[in-house]
Every structure is written in C-alpha cells, then in structure tokens.
Amino acid sequence: MKVLGVNAIFHDPSAALVIDGRTVAAAEEERFCRRKHGKRPVPWSAWELPEQAIRWCLDEAGIGPEDLDRVGYSFDPSLCVDLAELGVSDPGDAMRTDYARRAPRFLSTTLPGLDPQKVVFVPHHVAHAASAGLAAPYTDNACLVLDGRGERASHLAGHYRDGDLEVFGAQQLPHSLGLLYEDLTDHLGFLRSSDEYKVMALASYGKPRHLDDFRELVRTTSEGGFRTQPVDWSAYAPRLAKGEELTEAHADLACSVQRRLEEVLLELATWLYEQCGSRNLTMAGGTALNCVANSVLARRGPYDNVWVQPAAGDAGTSLGAALQLTAASGLRPEPMTTAALGRGWTGDELRARLERAALPFETPSDLAAVVAEALASNAVVAWYQGRSEYGPRALGHRSLLAHPGDRRNLERLNDIKGREQFRPVAPLVLTERAAEIFDGPLPSPYMLFVHDVAAAWRDRIPAVVHVDGTARIQTVDRSNEPLLASLLDEFDRRTGLPVLVNTSLNTSGRPMVDSPSDALELFGSTPADLLVLGPHVVRRAGAFR
Numbered sequence: 336m337k338v339l340g341v342n343a344i345f346h347d348p349s350a351a352l353v354i355d356g357r358t359v360a361a362a363e364e365e366r367f368c369r370r371k372h373g374k375r376p377v378p379w380s381a382w383e384l385p386e387q388a389i390r391w392c393l394d395e396a397g398i399g400p401e402d403l404d405r406v407g408y409s410f411d412p413s414l415c416v417d418l419a420e421l422g423v424s425d426p427g428d429a430m431r432t433d434y435a436r437r438a439p440r441f442l443s444t445t446l447p448g449l450d451p452q453k454v455v456f457v458p459h460h461v462a463h464a465a466s467a468g469l470a471a472p473y474t475d476n477a478c479l480v481l482d483g484r485g486e487r488a489s490h491l492a493g494h495y496r497d498g499d500l501e502v503f504g505a506q507q508l509p510h511s512l513g514l515l516y517e518d519l520t521d522h523l524g525f526l527r528s529s530d531e532y533k534v535m536a537l538a539s540y541g542k543p544r545h546l547d548d549f550r551e552l553v554r555t556t557s558e559g560g561f562r563t564q565p566v567d568w569s570a571y572a573p574r575l576a577k578g579e580e581l582t583e584a585h586a587d588l589a590c591s592v593q594r595r596l597e598e599v600l601l602e603l604a605t606w607l608y609e610q611c612g613s614r615n616l617t618m619a620g621g622t623a624l625n626c627v628a629n630s631v632l633a634r635r636g637p638y639d640n641v642w643v644q645p646a647a648g649d650a651g652t653s654l655g656a657a658l659q660l661t662a663a664s665g666l667r668p669e670p671m672t673t674a675a676l677g678r679g680w681t682g683d684e685l686r687a688r689l690e691r692a693a694l695p696f697e698t699p700s701d702l703a704a705v706v707a708e709a710l711a712s713n714a715v716v717a718w719y720q721g722r723s724e725y726g727p728r729a730l731g732h733r734s735l736l737a738h739p740g741d742r743r744n745l746e747r748l749n750d751i752k753g754r755e756q757f758r759p760v761a762p763l764v765l766t767e768r769a770a771e772i773f774d775g776p777l778p779s780p781y782m783l784f785v786h787d788v789a790a791a792w793r794d795r796i797p798a799v800v801h802v803d804g805t806a807r808i809q810t811v812d813r814s815n816e817p818l819l820a821s822l823l824d825e826f827d828r829r830t831g832l833p834v835l836v837n838t839s840l841n842t843s844g845r846p847m848v849d850s851p852s853d854a855l856e857l858f859g860s861t862p863a864d865l866l867v868l869g870p871h872v873v874r875r876a877g878a879f880r
Contacts, residue, residue, distance in 0.1 A: 336664050337404050339392065340657030341385065341442065342649055344410040344435055344459070345483075346376040346528055348385035349646070351654040351676075351725075352392040356666045358470075358657075360392040361676040361725040363650045366849035367391070376528050378427030381434040385653075386445050391678065393446075400446035405664075406454045407656030409462035409649075412436045414486035421487060422509040457656040459485030460505065460620070466655030467617035467644040468495035469662055470671040477613040477638070479604055482620035482649070483513035483528070490620075492559050492603065494611035498662040503610045504559035512596060513622050515553065515563050519592050522568040523585055524575030532727075535625055536758045538593035539803040541586030545571055549595040559606040561599055581757075596622075597631040604636050614639040619655070623647040623783075624727065626807050630784045633776040645674040645781040646726030654725075673815060674781060675732055677723030680851055685869040688851040694878050696871045703818060706736075706867055707825030710835065713738050714864035715751065717840055719854045720818060723847070728782045729839035730809055731763060731819045733847045733854075735863065737836040742797035744836055751861050753843035759807070760838040762799035765823050766810040768833040772796075778810040796834050809837060 340351040351361035364373040367387035374380045393399060412435040418428050434441075439451035457465075460480045468478040478500070480491040489511035493502040520534050521527040548571075552564045568574065571591075572584040604616060616638040623629065623643050633641040644651050658668045680688075682698075689696045699705040706716055716736040724730045735751070737744045739762060749756050766778050775786030785805040788796070799806050813820040827833040840848040840857065848854045851868060858866040858873065866873040 336661060336666055337398060337402055338407060338657040338660045339389065339403050339405075340407045340409065340653035340655065341389065342409045342653040342656070343384050343438070344381050344431065345649050346372045346374065347648055347650040348373040348383065348388070349650040349653040350385050350388040350392045351657050352396055353657040353661050353668065354396060356661055356668045358654065358669070358671065358676060360395040361646070361654050362388045362391060362678065362723070363725070364388045365846040366677060366723060369846060369853070371844055371846050372529055378425070378431040381431040382437070382441060384441060384445055389446065399448055401448035403449060403453060405660045406442060406449065407457045407462070407660045408435075408438045408442070408454055409457050409459055409652035409656040410435050411456040411458045411486060413456065414458055416487055418508065421507060455660055457659050459652065460488060460491040461500065461659060462652035462655035463619040464491055464493055464500060464655065465659035465662070466646070466651040467619035467642070468493070468500065469498065469658040469668045470644055470654065471615070471617045471642045472670045473615040473617070473640065473642070474498070475613050476615040476617045476642070477607045477611050478617045479607055480618070480620040481512050481600070481622035483517055484508055484511055489513055490560065492607045492610070494613060495617070498667055503607065506560035510561060510563045512553070512561065512563065512599065513620070515566070516592065516596065516622070518566065519568065519589065522574050523581070523589065524577050524579050531621070532624065533755065533758065534589050535593060535627055537581065537586055538589040538627070539801055540757060541583065541588070541590030543591045543594040544587045545591035546594050549591050553595055553599055555599055555602040555606070559603065559610070561603065593627065596625065597628045600628050600632055601635055604632050604638070608637045616641045618643045619647045619651055621648040626783050626785050630775055630786070633784060641776060643781065643783040644671070645724070645728060645783065647783070648727065650726065674724045674726055674728070674730055675722040676725040678849055679722035680869065682870045685851055685871055688855070689868065689871055689873065692855055694873050696873045698871050702867070702870055702872070703821035703825045705872060706865065707822055707829055709865050710736060710738055710826055711829040713741055715747065715862070716865045716867055717854060717858050717863040719840065719848065719851070719866070719868050723849050726781070729837060729847060730780070730782060731811065731816060731837065733840040733849070735838045735840050737798065738830070739796035739798045739834045739836045740830065740832055744798040748836065748838055751863065752838065752841065759801040760799060760836050761807045761809060762796065763809050763811055763819070763823065763835045763837045765820060765833055766812050769808065769810050772834065773806060773808050775808070778812065779808050780810055780812065782807055782809040796832060798836050799834065
C-alpha cells in the first residue's frame with residue numbers, strides 16, 4: 336500500500352510517503368524552494384502544491400505517480416461553509432475552497448500518470464490528529480488538536496484505539512486559540528502564522544498582569560470546547576510595527592496570554608481524559624508547538640505520557656493524511672521513531688561537493704574527537720549529518736553547535752543568525768544524563784517541552800538557560816544517534832559538561848539548511864568556525880584566507 340500525503344492549503348506545504356505502514360520520506364517544500372514556510376497562507380496561494388517535496392518523496396522510494404494507491408490531501412472542501420456565517424472575516428476564502436476542490440486535477444497535472452480518482456480529501460483536523468495519534472508509540476491515546484483553523488473548526492478532541500478515531504468534540508469558528516495567538520503575534524510586530532514562537536520566548540520576560548482579564552476573554556465550556564472574545568490589544572500595550580522596540584508592557588501582555596493558553600489547554604486535556612480515560616495524550620496542530628504549554632500538560636495533567644508529533648504544525652498534516660488512509664485500508668501504521676525523514680547525502684557525494692567548491696577539507700578518523708576539541712576551544716560548528724529533520728526543530732542533523740559554558744555564546748549565536756537577543760538557544764544532552772541536570776518530561780527527543788535547569792547547573796551551562804531558569808532540551812539516544820552521542824561524550828571528557836548548545840542551521844528569515852549547497856552558502860556568509868559536512872571538516876581559517 337503506497338500512500339502519498341500532501342499539505343498545500345494554508346502554509347508549510349509538505350509531502351509524506353507511507354509504504355505498507357512505514358513512513359519512508361517526509362519533507363517540507365521550504366527546504367527545496369528556500370522560502371520560509373513555503374508560502375504565505377493567503378487564499379490565492381492555495382493552488383500551489385509542494386511539487387519539489389512530492390517528487391523527492393517518490394524518487395526516494397524509487398516509484399512513480401502511477402504506482403501510488405492513494406493520495407491524501409489534508410483539507411476537505413465539502414466541510415466548508417461561508418465563513419461569514421461563522422463570524423469570520425476572510426473575503427478570499429471562497430477562492431481557497433475552490434482551489435481545494437480542484438486539487439485532484441492540479442495533482443494529476445503535476446504528477447503525470449496519477450489517476451485523479453485516487454486523490455482523497457482528508458479533513459484538516461483528522462489529518463492533524465492522525466499525524467500524532469497514529470504515529471505515537473501508544474495504540475490507545477487521547478488526541479488533542481488545536482490550531483488557527485481548518486475547514487470550519489479550530490480544535491478536535493478524540494480517542495484513538497487500535498487505529499480508529501472516535502471524536503468527542505470540535506470547536507467551531509470563530510473561536511480559535513491559534514488565531515488568538517496569531518493576533519497577538521501581529522500586534523507585537525512579528526509575522527503572523529510564522530513568529531508565534533517568538534511570543535512564547537518573550538512571555539518569559541513578563542508578568543501575567545492581565546491574566547484575570549484573559550480568564551474572562553477566553554473561557555472553556557462544559558462540552559470540551561472554548562469561547563474566545565475579541566480583544567482590544569492596544570488597551571494592554573501599543574501596537575508595534577516590525578522592528579520597533581519591545582517594552583515591559585509587551586512582555587506582560589505576552590506572558591498573560593501565554594499563561595491563559597496553558598490554563599485552557601490543561602482544562603481541555605482534563606475534559607478529554609474524563610471522556611476516554613486513556614493514560615496517553617497525543618497532540619498536534621500549530622498550538623502543540625508551544626513547548627511551554629506542553630510542559631504544563633505533562634506536569635499537571637492527568638496523563639502518564641504526553642507525546643507531540645515533531646512536525647505538529649500544518650507541515651505534519653501531509654503525514655497525517657497518508658497515515659489516515661493507510662489505517663483506513665486496514666494496515667496498522669508503524670510508530671514514528673525519528674524525525675530524520677528528509678534528504679540526505681553520502682560521504683562520497685559530500686566529498687564531491689567540497690572538491691567542486693575547491694575548499695580544503697579533512698576527513699578525520701575520529702570525527703567526534705576532532706569536533707569536540709574545537710567546541711571545547713569555543714568554536715561555533717555548523718553540523719550537517721544524515722537526513723534532514725521533518726518539522727521546525729533542529730535535532731542534531733542540521734544544527735549550529737557551541738559551548739554551553741560561555742554565556743556569551745547566546746548573544747554570539749543570535750548575532751550569527753540575525754535573531755532577536757531575547758530568544759534562547761537549546762541544549763543537547765545524552766538521555767542517561769538528562770535527569771541530573773533537567774527536571775521535566777523525559778526522554779525529550781524532539782525538543783517539544785521545556786525543563787527546569789537544576790540550580791547547581793545553571794552557572795555551569797549559562798548559554799542554554801533561559802531568563803526563567805528553563806531550557807528546551809533535546810535528549811540524545813545512543814542507539815538512534817550514535818555519532819551525536821559520541822560527540823557529547825568527547826566534549827564531556829574535555830570540559831566536564833555533558834551538554835552542547837544546539838540551534839537550527841539557518842539565518843533569520845531563511846529555512847533550515849537542507850542541501851550541501853545550502854550548508855556551503857551559510858558557512859561562507861556567517862562566521863562559523865567549522866563546517867562538518869558528513870565525515871568531512873572544513874576550517875574557516877583554511878578555507879577563507
């Protein structure tokens with residue numbers, strides 16, 4: 336059974352391929368076209384398909400469009416209504432819906448040989464739910480989906496048991512926690528449907544002075560949903576244009592909304608637990624990328640396990656659509672064990688790229704020791720290994736690495752990347768060492784929770800400790816990531832620190848590096864000290880004289 340999943344309707348267009356229940360490839364179009372998020376979520380872009388991601392998925396599996404049994408499209412236009420009837424103002428939405436109806440024809444034109452009758456519309460929030468509930472390591476799980484919007488809802492609460500989804504509730508528009516957070520993002524001068532993670536980081540600098548107000552403006556219901564009232568944002572802090580200076584008032588507003596979001600998610604998750612009784616919670620939708628809120632659920636919720644799919648935003652709905660159709664065929668999808676589902680190159684291919692670029696390089700017999708030595712000397716390392724990550728987090732395959740013991744490395748990395756200085760960077764740590772340093776959900780392989788840093792370690796690894804004493808960690812399992820584990824071991828031997836700084840290998844406004852050419856471009860345009868391209872090492876001192 337060969338199923339292609341496609342996300343194209345809003346933002347983060349992507350493709351995923353599932354063959355006989357196993358996910359063999361998944362990638363976001365932004366990694367190919369080099370435009371952050373692939374496109375903007377405007378109605379007149381809905382026709383654009385992730386053509387390069389689709390073609391790569393098929394090539395990776397060695398199949399053609401004619402070999403596909405099904406294609407899942409993660410939006411069902413038959414569920415759409417005039418948004419004006421729901422109190423939502425989006426004059427171009429009819430165009431978006433019309434483009435969605437034409438998706439089978441668009442796909443068969445893009446993929447000659449594909450029978451358009453094989454294209455199946457999968458409801459947007461079912462695709463989100465499947466991306467978590469069918470990919471999780473638990474066949475029995477409560478599933479909570481929250482985002483900006485789907486066809487006409489912004490939320491789904493359900494229960495997966497042996498591949499079947501029972502839906503208990505769905506919140507209809509105009510009420511939306513995702514759109515509320517997007518409105519705040521826009522008010523603070525950031526880019527809507529893109530920069531919400533910046534608001535989460537900013538919230539740590541503020542106080543929840545307006546929490547009582549937002550408890551009135553955002554309320555849960557006895558049916559497992561919620562109500563969001565219109566917010567006069569300027570009553571709390573002046574509206575900012577891009578690049579204008581943030582103030583304490585803006586941080587307090589961000590903190591108040593973040594705190595209320597955490598409370599509401601806890602109430603929604605508790606209601607869902609009361610309906611199904613599962614001890615496992617899975618989450619997807621853009622709101623599930625809020626790692627601070629996820630941690631509140633893990634700490635204070637009624638569940639033993641909370642699992643978030645690493646591409647929880649709209650990019651993950653391509654995977655969800657493919658998994659949903661796979662399960663509907665009677666096959667049991669295999670659990671997700673890695674986010675490394677994108678493109679990769681062999682050591683010989685990478686050597687050829689370096690030779691073509693006429694860059695001097697070495698291929699050390701002990702790569703981990705050589706790189707650890709540079710990191711211990713406070714070098715910044717552009718680290719490029721294996722297949723690229725699916726989702727927005729750099730998980731040790733396309734990363735910038737640095738020494739966590741020098742607090743100046745936070746500012747240094749933010750300068751290299753062109754980021755705001757209030758934004759934190761994250762730590763890598765071996766799974767078996769994590770509990771002595773970090774208090775929170777473990778293991779945490781996808782960097783989707785925050786952890787309290789033990790007091791004894793805060794001054795030892797200051798570069799990765801956020802202003803509130805937390806860190807968004809990635810745990811490294813030796814069996815899954817042997818090279819990364821060896822690098823951590825070698826760094827620990829030299830410094831006594833079993834932790835490395837890890838941030839995404841990109842610069843501001845650009846997608847994460849994906850291809851070797853992307854890595855070479857970044858290395859040539861930033862002051863990173865080393866580029867580690869597979870088994871090969873390029874030193875800035877030798878490459879640029």
